[in-house]
Amino acid sequence: MTQDVTALQLVLSGDPALFAIVRLSLYVSLSAVALAALIGIPLGAWIALTKFPGRQGVIVLLNALMGLPPVVVGLAVYLMLSRSGPLGAFGLLFTPGAMIVAQTVLVTPIIAALARQTIEDLWIEYRDELSAMNLGPLGRVAALIWDARFSLVTALLAGFGRAAAEVGAIIIVGGNIEGFTRTMTTAIALETSKGDLPLAVGLGLVLIAIVIAVNALAWTARRAGERLAG
Amino acid sequence: MRAPSSELPIEFDHVTLTAGGVTILDQITLTLAPGAPTVLIGPNGSGKSTLLRVAMGLLSPSRGRITWGGLEDVPPLKRAIVFQRPAMLRRSAAANIRFALRAAGIPRAEHARRTGELLELVGLAHVADRAARRLSGGEQQRLALARALARDPAVLFLDEPTASLDPVATKGVEDIIRAVSERNIKVVMATHDLGEARRLAGDVVMLHRGRIVERGVAVSFFDAPQTGEARAFLAGELLI
Ligand SMILES: Nc1ncnc2c1ncn2[C@@H]1O[C@H](COP(=O)(O)OP(=O)(O)OP(=O)(O)O)[C@@H](O)[C@H]1O
């Protein structure tokens, strides 16, 4: 109980080191979700609307990739970004950039798979009408993404939840360097192993609060939007 | 990318359509020419909706061919359809019409005025800002009609457009169909309402099990049907 009190005091005191950790965590995860959305939503839409050989296999694979183990992604990205790796020249390893790359890899399949499902369901409903309006492929995709926007927010939330919670990938490619690549999850792992439980608990509380706040915000926006658009 | 000067006549030449081993349309040969509305009648499952989809260009024949103004594969720039169960976009009623105007390439400057006129025409001006999917079934059907008219079509296909309308709304839609037809827009309509068929039809095509069993000028079709199937159908008997 005393530990929890100190943890709470730490959070409420607005400790600048803690604040920096929270800010970096949000920066990395939100950037990863944004990048994953830019890749995953068009990819999902394309799979939803296109017939090609092996499509079923691609869908199964995409769904399977939703459960990629973060440490394996971390390892793969580490190998790509390390000095001798194919992308070593960018010097990204052990920077926030590397962490964004790793989380983007982790989150893209989640957003793509959920977007594919959402957009395909809507396409089945809209196909006749959009075909009768002689809409081209781009017009179709635009209309579907727009009309699916509230459901797509759920896909983004799932991606954000995954990114914000994971530690395995970013600890490998980021290195958990204090003041540079230390995030909430990597700090919790470290502080717990060091025995500094108040800081770990404090960060844990902040992390949970942020996830709840983001979800509540998105849920409210979704409800309001659906009331207007049906 | 302009539409041909004429979409008409639409000619079915021995059109057969099979799906999943079932013959849905069987050797349909039919010409849809300018003039008063052509009304499709026939029992459930006789192929009316499928025929409209083929005429719209949404389904290709398995055998035989279909031409619009003598050409094959004419994109539906000047054709519009109201489906039996129209899908509403997840937007307001007005936005559904604006979407159709944009898809039809109508200049943006005209959108507000045309949207207002079309909503007024189908009696939905008071629900313009309501989510289209929250409208009643009959309101959705009328919105679908406005959305089809937004395309400024030369041919308008209607699949049971008054099936879920109350008597007042039915009269309203029939008046619109008459007005549309007088503006030289070809109307091709499927209906189960024989009274409506009598009121609107210039000619009648009767389908049964995917085949045309009788076709003729409306007056003579209703007064002196030539086939046993048509007589039985008009008498309200079950066709087998
Ligand atoms: N994709 C499909 N695959 C298999 N059968 C189909 C398909 N589409 C339609 N059918 C069948 O074709 C027949 C004709 O259907 P259609 O919808 O054209 O009938 P309809 O005359 O419009 O009937 P209703 O009066 O009930 O609207 C039906 O028996 C239907 O089950």
Ligand SMILES: [Mg+2]
């Ligand atoms: Mg039908």
